[in-house]
Amino acid sequence: MTASSSAPFVAVDWGTTRMRATLVGMNGEILGRAASESGVQSVPAGGYQKALDDACEAWFSTNAALPVLMSGMVGSRNGWLEAPYVSPPCGPADLAARLIRVPNDARPMFIVPGVDCRTDDGGYDVMRGEEIQAFGAGVKDGLVCLPGTHSKWVEMEEGRITRFVTFATGELYAALVQSFVGRLAEEPADVEAGQRLARTLSQMPGGLTRQMFQARTQVLSRNVSGRAVRPFLSGLLIEAEISGARDLFGAGHVVHLVAADPQLQPYRSALLHYGFQVIDVEPEGATLAGLTSIAASLDLTSTGPAL
Amino acid sequence: MTASSSAPFVAVDWGTTRMRATLVGMNGEILGRAASESGVQSVPAGGYQKALDDACEAWFSTNAALPVLMSGMVGSRNGWLEAPYVSPPCGPADLAARLIRVPNDARPMFIVPGVDCRTDDGGYDVMRGEEIQAFGAGVKDGLVCLPGTHSKWVEMEEGRITRFVTFATGELYAALVQSFVGRLAEEPADVEAGQRLARTLSQMPGGLTRQMFQARTQVLSRNVSGRAVRPFLSGLLIEAEISGARDLFGAGHVVHLVAADPQLQPYRSALLHYGFQVIDVEPEGATLAGLTSIAASLDLTSTGPAL
Numbered sequence: 001m002t003a004s005s006s007a008p009f010v011a012v013d014w015g016t017t018r019m020r021a022t023l024v025g026m027n028g029e030i031l032g033r034a035a036s037e038s039g040v041q042s043v044p045a046g047g048y049q050k051a052l053d054d055a056c057e058a059w060f061s062t063n064a065a066l067p068v069l070m071s072g073m074v075g076s077r078n079g080w081l082e083a084p085y086v087s088p089p090c091g092p093a094d095l096a097a098r099l100i101r102v103p104n105d106a107r108p109m110f111i112v113p114g115v116d117c118r119t120d121d122g123g124y125d126v127m128r129g130e131e132i133q134a135f136g137a138g139v140k141d142g143l144v145c146l147p148g149t150h151s152k153w154v155e156m157e158e159g160r161i162t163r164f165v166t167f168a169t170g171e172l173y174a175a176l177v178q179s180f181v182g183r184l185a186e187e188p189a190d191v192e193a194g195q196r197l198a199r200t201l202s203q204m205p206g207g208l209t210r211q212m213f214q215a216r217t218q219v220l221s222r223n224v225s226g227r228a229v230r231p232f233l234s235g236l237l238i239e240a241e242i243s244g245a246r247d248l249f250g251a252g253h254v255v256h257l258v259a260a261d262p263q264l265q266p267y268r269s270a271l272l273h274y275g276f277q278v279i280d281v282e283p284e285g286a287t288l289a290g291l292t293s294i295a296a297s298l299d300l301t302s303t304g305p306a307l
Numbered sequence: 308m309t310a311s312s313s314a315p316f317v318a319v320d321w322g323t324t325r326m327r328a329t330l331v332g333m334n335g336e337i338l339g340r341a342a343s344e345s346g347v348q349s350v351p352a353g354g355y356q357k358a359l360d361d362a363c364e365a366w367f368s369t370n371a372a373l374p375v376l377m378s379g380m381v382g383s384r385n386g387w388l389e390a391p392y393v394s395p396p397c398g399p400a401d402l403a404a405r406l407i408r409v410p411n412d413a414r415p416m417f418i419v420p421g422v423d424c425r426t427d428d429g430g431y432d433v434m435r436g437e438e439i440q441a442f443g444a445g446v447k448d449g450l451v452c453l454p455g456t457h458s459k460w461v462e463m464e465e466g467r468i469t470r471f472v473t474f475a476t477g478e479l480y481a482a483l484v485q486s487f488v489g490r491l492a493e494e495p496a497d498v499e500a501g502q503r504l505a506r507t508l509s510q511m512p513g514g515l516t517r518q519m520f521q522a523r524t525q526v527l528s529r530n531v532s533g534r535a536v537r538p539f540l541s542g543l544l545i546e547a548e549i550s551g552a553r554d555l556f557g558a559g560h561v562v563h564l565v566a567a568d569p570q571l572q573p574y575r576s577a578l579l580h581y582g583f584q585v586i587d588v589e590p591e592g593a594t595l596a597g598l599t600s601i602a603a604s605l606d607l608t609s610t611g612p613a614l
Contacts (some may be wrong), residue, residue, distance in 0.1 A: 040366070070332035116528075118528075119511075121508075121510070121511045121512065122507055122508055122511065123508070123511055123517070123521060123524075124521065124524040124525060124528045124530065125520070125524055126524060149487075150520060157445060165517055166517065166520045166524075167513065167514075167516040168487075168488055168517075168519050168520040169516050171486055171487055171488060172459065172482075172483075172486075172516055172519070174486075175482040175483065175485070175486045176482065177484045178482070179479075180456075180475075180478055181475055200429055201429055204426075204428045204429060204430055205428065205551065205555050206474065206552065206554060206555050207474075207514075207515065207547050207548075207550070207554075208515050208516070208547070209471055209474040209475050209513065209515070209547055209548055210430070210475075210477055210548075210551055210555075211546060212479070213432070213457060213474070213475040214430060214431065217431040217432055217433060218431060220431070221423075221425075221431045223431065227334060237516060239339050240515070240516055241514075241516055241517075243514070244512065244513035244514035244516065245519055247512040247513060248512050248513050248517075269506050297436050
């Protein structure tokens, strides 16, 4: 889904570790790009305006009223300004109606709210940024899978988010490669051997805490080399995520996979293995399309109370 | 099960983080105890004899030929001397027949081999030390559960180990409390609230990587306080282990639980919840009984080739 905005604006994807800004023209066309390593975890208190100005200086200097629309962890408690969560069902217009205006005399600047979700099984989940990619993934009805430190699976109906859940896949992987079970890992990774072992051992009864110990013992027993350890652990966690998502959402669905390397190939392979159909979605394009769809539903140049 | 040895000996439980020595008399009675923090991870290369002498000086000085029987990580590749693994089925006599003699002119000193196990599902597991506790737990036929960094579940038939598996429960817990999902943890722990939440959310479809993220969101949503985070994560992993063991070994079994505080209560509670019957076994007593049962099956004072 690409939507045209009524006026040029700067779309900012501002996450934990980096910031990406895109100058979007009247018809949704990309007029320029900027990026910086000033993620939310590295911007000092009170330093957001400067970090933004530094990245967008060329655009701002020629247009003092150019509006800015930001999404991601920039709206978290540790970000620039805390934006509330909107609960499903919600689409771009629902988030647009709940934008937070960043105080600034000159320039209209807005932060998109996050989305939270309570599920019937007692779960509670939050996201900031992934909802934008879900909107931009071109899905009317279906599932969106967004791999990451905290992978999100988003269920969409009529272009609106109806439910989502989180799997701490990337975080657990980072913890395990630092831990005892990952200690026999060697580089360069033997991706094929690791993934093959993960596919086999993810079927072992006993669950993840049993399976992950095999990252050590399968090397000790010389079944695989240390080069298989990291792709094995990664594969095991991806299989656990996808098999868990199948339990939650049912099998056979079309999944829009918003991923780039190195997640793209292992996720696609595991999704197909578990009986899903896969449509690849390029992450940066999805973010831009999502922010543009929000911009399209309002007049960003306005500074009135509706915003 | 307590067995009497034919002569006094020193039983040494030498693990990664500490060493415990017990002077055992002719009839299996405890004549003295010593302990040190000289675990395998802190003893320098070539320093094992000195660490042992320091701990047992009082006994050694009066009996130059007092035999020593050691088990645990002291027999690993990074220990004093690498002892091989024995494969199931194996009982005390099988391990006694494969002792490794530590070269020493004066004193007979032996290291008990570890046990390894290949399971039909492709798993491979190893243990050093837990097999001794399994032998000492007084189980003829049944299951032994030994919680720890790498929890072991040991299946016994006719007093011999027939199968065992590992769950990296303690290791994963240690990784998670250091990780992002554990960051909202507060002390003192609210054990009851954490365990109650774990019992509920361990039933959530999607598996462990979904459930563990709730350690964060359930605090954000004020369902529990930060004081519930650690007992919640611990409880979630214990439930995963026990539910995994039920898948592996079947329900309804009697489980001999070799555990002390703080593992004892949450494991017992979860075992009962999952339909197991529980018999508590005191860990130090089990180690001593296990080493004594091995000593009983041979003459430790001999230095002949059979040893």
